[in-house]
Amino acid sequence: MNRSLPGSEPALTIVPARVATNPTNDQTLTLRVPTDPSPKAAWLIVGAGTASERRIEIGEAPMTIGSDAAAQLCVADPHVSRRHAEIVRAGATIVVRDLQSRNGTYVDGIAVKEAILDVSATIRVGGTTIRFETEARTPAQRRMGKAVGSSQQMKDVFDLLERLAPSDLTITLLGETGVGKDVLACAVHEASARRDGPFIVFDCGAATPTLIESALFGHEKGSFTGANATVAGAFERAHGGTIFFDEIGELSLDLQPKLLRALEQRKVQRIGSPAEIAVDVRILAATNRDLEAEVAAGRFRQDLFFRLSAAVVAVPPLRERLSDLPELVEAILAAEGRRVRVTQETIEALATYDWPGNVRELRNVLMAAAAMAEADLVEPRHLLMFKPRRRNSTLADFPLAGRSLESIERAAIAQTLKNADGNKVRAAKALGIAPSTLYEKMRRYKLSS
Numbered sequence: 001m002n003r004s005l006p007g008s009e010p011a012l013t014i015v016p017a018r019v020a021t022n023p024t025n026d027q028t029l030t031l032r033v034p035t036d037p038s039p040k041a042a043w044l045i046v047g048a049g050t051a052s053e054r055r056i057e058i059g060e061a062p063m064t065i066g067s068d069a070a071a072q073l074c075v076a077d078p079h080v081s082r083r084h085a086e087i088v089r090a091g092a093t094i095v096v097r098d099l100q101s102r103n104g105t106y107v108d109g110i111a112v113k114e115a116i117l118d119v120s121a122t123i124r125v126g127g128t129t130i131r132f133e134t135e136a137r138t139p140a141q142r143r144m145g146k147a148v149g150s151s152q153q154m155k156d157v158f159d160l161l162e163r164l165a166p167s168d169l170t171i172t173l174l175g176e177t178g179v180g181k182d183v184l185a186c187a188v189h190e191a192s193a194r195r196d197g198p199f200i201v202f203d204c205g206a207a208t209p210t211l212i213e214s215a216l217f218g219h220e221k222g223s224f225t226g227a228n229a230t231v232a233g234a235f236e237r238a239h240g241g242t243i244f245f246d247e248i249g250e251l252s253l254d255l256q257p258k259l260l261r262a263l264e265q266r267k268v269q270r271i272g273s274p275a276e277i278a279v280d281v282r283i284l285a286a287t288n289r290d291l292e293a294e295v296a297a298g299r300f301r302q303d304l305f306f307r308l309s310a311a312v313v314a315v316p317p318l319r320e321r322l323s324d325l326p327e328l329v330e331a332i333l334a335a336e337g338r339r340v341r342v343t344q345e346t347i348e349a350l351a352t353y354d355w356p357g358n359v360r361e362l363r364n365v366l367m368a369a370a371a372m373a374e375a376d377l378v379e380p381r382h383l384l385m386f387k388p389r390r391r392n393s394t395l396a397d398f399p400l401a402g403r404s405l406e407s408i409e410r411a412a413i414a415q416t417l418k419n420a421d422g423n424k425v426r427a428a429k430a431l432g433i434a435p436s437t438l439y440e441k442m443r444r445y446k447l448s449s
Helices: 151-164 179-190 212-217 256-265 293-297 303-308 322-335 344-350 358-372 404-419 424-431 435-444
Strands: 044-045 054-059 063-066 083-088 093-098 103-105 110-111 114-116 120-125 127-136 171-174 197-203 241-246 284-286 311-316
Touching: 054 358, 083 241, 093 103, 103 322, 151 179, 179 197, 179 241, 179 284, 179 311, 197 303, 212 256, 256 303, 293 303, 322 344, 322 358, 344 358, 404 435, 424 435
Parallel strands: 171 284, 171 311, 197 241, 241 284
Antiparallel strands: 044 054, 044 127, 063 083, 083 093, 093 114, 103 110, 103 120, 120 127
16 A cells, blocks of 8 residues: 655646745646657666666657556555556657556656656656656747747746646746736647637736726626626636736735635626626736735735745846847737848847837837838837937946955845845845855845845
8 A cells, every 4th residue: 555755745846936835726737848859769767876777768668657566667665656657658759647646746846647758857756756868859949829039038937837838727927017928828828728718818907996896707787887787707708718817916905805715716706696606717917016025015915925826937027038139029020010121230239228118118119110111121220219228237347356356246245135125035046146155145244135
């Protein structure tokens, strides 16, 4: 009889996404990862780097992993089921599938029912770790839905969202205004099992305060002045699909408990109706606010924050991924049907700007430039920036000569802490050091947050 491991319930551990510690009713993930169209030989490696290392090549026949002696990969682990999981290869695709094991099958820390394996992955069954490796190389991922970008920052975002999309897990996208959170939310919906259902966007910042409850939950005819007909709310219209709460941080405090109840019970009640209506929806949200700070200030309910924090993915601003500019320019112009060419000098000019409005501002600038271009050629003189700001100088531009290394380090730490609003974890990450190292240096330089 197998014994359950502590924490063997379905879990989500994706870095750099933050994971909430409160329990939710979201389903176990079915992980989907991009694969090479023509992988070469592939292996499972047990006990990698030890004297007892075993390498088993994956062939065309299904391979069973379990404690049963008849399993193709027999694992002597009391926490592994007799037939725990199987590896199936179908041409270019290699899949790991959980066989209703007691303690679950994990790929890169994520509990899965079924997962397409990438060129390198870690599989955990019971207390045993198995490495998956292949000679194939995965091509750089540059697009998810209508979102594009080959920078490492966007590759990380695409990878996280590709992994999360097949589940019903709640995802909250963080990022500045204009970074494309709505485009990514739509891409998640299109990559999910709900793709054939509706995708309803509810803008919490644009909804009329007096009518927002009706817009969310609907109302019955005659329930208030002007209610001339029965109207379904956003939740009902999203039944069988996805509802995306844009700018969730703008939702009024008095309406937050009702939203929390709808999220937890998946039931809504129209204004003026005593009956509850069950809804089957997947929740996505986005905000440009720091919700943790909003909770601390009493402007956002902590229980709602936890409910929305099952998986949090940060979308980088455009100024931090300027290498994506050529692809973004091409994609924006193609989407708008503009048959214009953009010179290299124009791309370089675009890269000198801070882009406070991010991709949305880039689109507006390109549309104006395309309208003014002669001979269908966009040049730097056609660019009309809203505010002629340039990016901060590089480190090489600062007058560092003659200063001690300690004074430079102290100044860098102090400035980073200020930019991170005193958040030591964020500051340590920005500096590329461990939080414990940051604490030590703060004590040495007598710095406070």
